[in-house]
Amino acid sequence: MINAWVSASIVAVIAGVVGFFVVLRGAAFVADAVPQGAFAGAAGASLLGINTLVGLGLFALAGSLGIGWLSKRARRDVSTALILVVLLGLGALFLSFTVEYSAEIFSLLFGEVLGVSTSEILPIAVLGAVCVLAVLLLFRPLLMSSLAPESSAAAGISNTRMELIFLVIVALATSLTLPVVGALLIFSLMIGPPAAARSLTASPLAAMGLSVVLAVLTVWVAIAASFETNWPIGFFVGAGGAVCYAAGRLIAWWRTSRGRRVLDS
Amino acid sequence: MSSVLRVLFAPGFFASSPVHVALVVGGIAALVSGVVGTFTVLRGQSYSGHALADLAVTGGSATFLASISPLWGFAGTGVIAAGIMDMIGIRRPRGRDLATGIVRGAGLGLAALFLYWDTTSTSTTGTTVTILFGSMFTISNSVVPLMVAFGVSALAIVATLYRPLLLSSVSADVAAARGVRVRLTGLACLIAIALAVSLAAVTLGAILSTALLVGPAAIALRVTSTPGRATVAAALIAVATTWLGVVLAYDSFTWPPSHNGWPVSFFIVTLIFLGFVAAQLTGRARRVKG
Numbered sequence: 434m435i436n437a438w439v440s441a442s443i444v445a446v447i448a449g450v451v452g453f454f455v456v457l458r459g460a461a462f463v464a465d466a467v468p469q470g471a472f473a474g475a476a477g478a479s480l481l482g483i484n485t486l487v488g489l490g491l492f493a494l495a496g497s498l499g500i501g502w503l504s505k506r507a508r509r510d511v512s513t514a515l516i517l518v519v520l521l522g523l524g525a526l527f528l529s530f531t532v533e534y535s536a537e538i539f540s541l542l543f544g545e546v547l548g549v550s551t552s553e554i555l556p557i558a559v560l561g562a563v564c565v566l567a568v569l570l571l572f573r574p575l576l577m578s579s580l581a582p583e584s585s586a587a588a589g590i591s592n593t594r595m596e597l598i599f600l601v602i603v604a605l606a607t608s609l610t611l612p613v614v615g616a617l618l619i620f621s622l623m624i625g626p627p628a629a630a631r632s633l634t635a636s637p638l639a640a641m642g643l644s645v646v647l648a649v650l651t652v653w654v655a656i657a658a659s660f661e662t663n664w665p666i667g668f669f670v671g672a673g674g675a676v677c678y679a680a681g682r683l684i685a686w687w688r689t690s691r692g693r694r695v696l697d698s
Numbered sequence: 699m700s701s702v703l704r705v706l707f708a709p710g711f712f713a714s715s716p717v718h719v720a721l722v723v724g725g726i727a728a729l730v731s732g733v734v735g736t737f738t739v740l741r742g743q744s745y746s747g748h749a750l751a752d753l754a755v756t757g758g759s760a761t762f763l764a765s766i767s768p769l770w771g772f773a774g775t776g777v778i779a780a781g782i783m784d785m786i787g788i789r790r791p792r793g794r795d796l797a798t799g800i801v802r803g804a805g806l807g808l809a810a811l812f813l814y815w816d817t818t819s820t821s822t823t824g825t826t827v828t829i830l831f832g833s834m835f836t837i838s839n840s841v842v843p844l845m846v847a848f849g850v851s852a853l854a855i856v857a858t859l860y861r862p863l864l865l866s867s868v869s870a871d872v873a874a875a876r877g878v879r880v881r882l883t884g885l886a887c888l889i890a891i892a893l894a895v896s897l898a899a900v901t902l903g904a905i906l907s908t909a910l911l912v913g914p915a916a917i918a919l920r921v922t923s924t925p926g927r928a929t930v931a932a933a934l935i936a937v938a939t940t941w942l943g944v945v946l947a948y949d950s951f952t953w954p955p956s957h958n959g960w961p962v963s964f965f966i967v968t969l970i971f972l973g974f975v976a977a978q979l980t981g982r983a984r985r986v987k988g
Contacts, residue, residue, distance in 0.1 A: 461795040462745040465802070469905065506978045510744035511916045515974050517748070518909035522967030525906065529961045543810040618810070621803030628796050665814045671807020678800045682786075 437656055440554050443561045444610045445622065445652040449645030450568050451606040452623035454599060456631055457579045462510055463500055463600065465620045466517035468607045470496035472616035473524030475541050480527050485541075486556060489611055493604035496520055501600050543615040543667035557609050564605050571598060576637055614652075618667040618674075622648055625674025629681030647677050707945060716837075717948060720901075720962070723837050723845060724940040727897040728910055730849040732936030733856055734894035735915035736929045737887060741867040745795055746783065746888060748908040749802035751895045753779040755904040756805045759812035769844055772899045776892030779805060784885045837900065845897055852893035855886050863887055864925055901940070902963045909963075910936055913970035920977040939969040 455464040474492025475485045496516055503512035528538060568575070577585035578595040586592055610619045626647035630640045655669035738747045757775030758768040779801055786797045856863070866873035866880045874880050891911070898907030918932035943966035950960040 456796065459795055461799040462748070465745075465748075465799060503975075503978070507916065507920075507974075508739070508742065508744075510742055511739055511912055514744040514748055514908050514912040515916070515971055518906055518913070518967050519971040521906055522909070522961075522964045522971075525903065525961045525967075526964040529959070529964075539813065543813070615810070618803060618806055620799060621807065624796060624799050625803065628800070665810040667810035668807040668814075671803045671805070671810070675800050675804035675807075678796075 436551055436554060438653075440557055440613055441652045441656055442649055443554075443557055444613045445648040446645050447561045447564050447606045448610055448619065448622040449626055449648035450565050450641060451602055452627040452648065453630070453637075453641045453644045454568065454575055454579060455603065455623050456627040457576070457637075458599065460599070460603075461620075461624055462513050463497075464603055464623050466500065466513045467493050467496050467600075467603050468611055468616045468619045470517050470520030471604075471607050471611055472541055473520045473522075473527065475611065475616075476524045476527040476531075476538070480531050485612060486608060489608035490604070492520060493607045494601065497600035497604040498597075501597055539665075541612070541616060543618065543665045553612075557613075560605060560609050564602060564609070567598075567602055567605075571595075575599065614670055615665075615667045618670050621671045621674030622651065625677040626651060629677040632681040632685035651677060707948075714948070717944065719837050719839055719842070720944050721941060722842060724901045724944055724962075725937050726842075726845050726849050727894075727901045728914075728936035728940040729933050730852050730894045731898045731907070731910040732914045732918075732933035733929050734852055734890050735911040735913075735936070736918065736925065736932045737856060737863055737867065738891055738911055739915040739919055740864070740925065741887065743887075743891065744908070744912045746798050747891050747895060747911045749783070749798045750776050750779055750888075750892045751899060751904050751907045751911075752802050752809075753805040754896055754899040754907070756809040756812065757896075758899065758904055759809050759816055762816050763812055767841055767844065769841055769848070769896060769900055772896030772904070773848055773893055775805070776896050777889055780885065780888035780892045784881070784888060841900065845900070848893050849897055852890045852897075855890040855893075859883055859886055902966060906963045906967055909967045909970050910940070913967075913974055914939065917970075917973050917977045935970075935973065939973065940966055942966075942969055 452464070455461065471489045471493035474488035474490070474495075476488075477492070478485045478488025481488075499516040500509075500513050503516060506512075574585065574590045575595055575598075577588065578590055578592045582592050585595075606623075607619060610622070614622055627640070627644040629647055630644035634640050634643060651670060651673035655666050655673055658664075658669045659666040735747075738744060753775050754772040757771030757773070759771075760775070761768045761771030783794075783798055783801050786801070862873065862878040862883050863886075865876065866878055866883050870880050873883075895907050895911060898910040901907075902910055914936035915928070915932040917935055918928040922928045922931050943962050946965040947959060947962040950965075953960060
C-alpha cells in the first residue's frame with residue numbers, strides 16, 4: 434500500500450509537470466499516442482521475458498522519434514495516428530503469441546497501482562527526477578518555443594530541437610507512468626489537471642505548480658477509491674481528469690461572465 | 699500460375715465460411731472507412747477519429763455486460779461521444795484536441811470499469827483483447843445486415859453533405875459566408891466518423907480502427923489530385939489492404955511460433971503503414987489542399 438502511494442505520487446508529479454507542456458503545445462494527440470504505442474513494447478518485453486520498463490522505454494522512444502520523423506513529411510495528426518496504430522498492431526501480434534496474458538494486459542492498459550513492488554520504486558524515482566529536472570532546466574526555452582515559435586527562433590532557440598527534446602521527455606514520462614496508471618489513462622492525468630490549472634491562472638510557473646497539485650490529488654483520491662471499491666484505478670483517474678477539466682472550465686466561465694456583468698453595470 | 703495462387707491462398711481459403719464472413723465484413727468496414735476517412739484527414743480530425751475509436755471500447759465493453767451485439771455499443775457510444783465533443787468543443791484546433799482528449803479519457807475510465815465487471819462477473823477473460831484488437835474470424839454472419847445499415851447511413855451523410863463538408867474543411871469562414879451551417883455540418887461529419895469507426899472496430903478491434911480510417915485516406919490524398927478521386931482511391935486502398943490482410947492472416951495459421959495464426963489486424967495495419975511510408979517517400983509533392 435505504501436509502495437502504491439509513493440509510486441503513484443511520483444507518477445502524478447511527473448504527469449503534472451510534463452502535462453503542462455503537453456497542454457501548452459497542444460500536443461494532446463502525441464501524449465495520447467506515445468503511451469498506447471509503448472504498451473506494445475511492454476507486451477513484447479513480457480513475451481521475451483525481459484524487464485517491462487525496457488520494452489516500454491524502447492517503444493515510447495521509437496514512437497516519439499517516429500512521430501517526429503514522419504510529421505516532417507506529412508500532416509502531424511495523420512503521422513501520429515499511423516505510428517500509433519502500427520505500434521498497437523505489433524502489440525496485437527505479441528499478444529497473440531503469448532498464452533497467459535489477460536490479467537497482465539488488463540493491468541498494463543488500465544493500471545495496477547497496487548502491484549508496484551519496492552524494487553520498482555527506485556527506477557521510477559530516479560527516472561522521474563531526470564524527467565522533472567530536464568523540464569525545469571529547459572523551462573524557459575520550452576516555454577518560448579511553445580508560446581511564440583517565431584520569436585524563440587529569432588532568439589536562437591531551435592524549435593525542431595525543442596520539439597525533439599519535448600518528445601523524448603514525453604516518452605520518458607510515459608514509460609514511467611504506464612505500469613501504474615495504465616496505457617489508456619496516463620493521458621487523462623497528463624491533460625486534465627494541467628488544462629484545469631491553465632484556465633485558473635495565467636502565470637506559467639503557478640500553473641505548473643497547480644497542475645502538479647491537482648494531479649497528485651487526483652491520484653490520491655483514485656487510489657483510495659480504488660482500494661475501497663476494488664474497481665480499476667483507471668476508472669477513477671479518467672473520471673478525476675474530466676472533473677478537473679470541467680471544474681476549471683466552469684470557474685473560468687464564471688469569472689468571465691462576472692467580469693462582463695461588472696463591465697455592464 | 700496456379701502454383702503461385704496456391705502459395706498465396708492457402709488450401710481451403712475459398713471454402714472456409716469464417717473467411718467469407720471476414721471478407722464481406724472487412725470489405726464493408728474498409729469501404730466506409732476509406733470514404734469517411736478522406737474527410738477526416740482533410741478536416742484534420744484524425745485525433746477525433748482515434749478518440750471515437752477508443753470510446754467505442756466503452757460501448758463495446760458495456761454491450762458485453764448486457765450481452766447484445768457489440769456493434770450497437772460501438773456505434774451508440776460513438777454517436778453520443780460525437781455529440782459531447784461537439785458540445786464542449788471549441789473552434790480552435792488546440793482547444794478541440796483538449797476537449798477530445800478529456801471526453802476520451804473519461805470514456806476509457808468507464809471502459810476500464812465495464813471490462814473489470816465483464817471479467818469478474820462472467821469470467822470471459824478474452825473480452826478485453828477481443829474488443830481492443832478484434833477477432834475477425836469469429837464474427838458471426840448475423841451482424842452483416844446491421845453493418846450494411848450503419849455503413850449506408852455513414853455514406854449517405856457524406857454524400858448529402860459532400861460539398862458543404864468540403865467547403866467548410868477548406869475554410870470555415872468562407873463556408874459560413876456561403877450559408878453553410880458549419881457547426882451542424884461538423885457534427886454530422888463526426889457522426890459519420892463514429893459510424894465508420896464502429897464498423898472498423900468490429901473488424902480491426904476498437905483501438906486499431908484508426909488505421910483504416912486515416913491510413914488509406916492519407917495515402918489517397920497523397921497520390922491523387924482531387925478530393926473526389928481521393929475518396930474513391932481511399933476506398934479502394936482500404937478494401938485492398940483489408941482483403942490482403944485476411945489472406946495473409948489465413949496463410950499465417952501455418953506460421954511459427956504458435957501455429958495459431960497471426961492477428962488479421964496486425965497485417966492490415968502493417969500494410970497500411972507501409973503503403974503510407976511508401977507514398978510519403980515517393981513524394982511527388984502533389985498535395986491536395988481542398
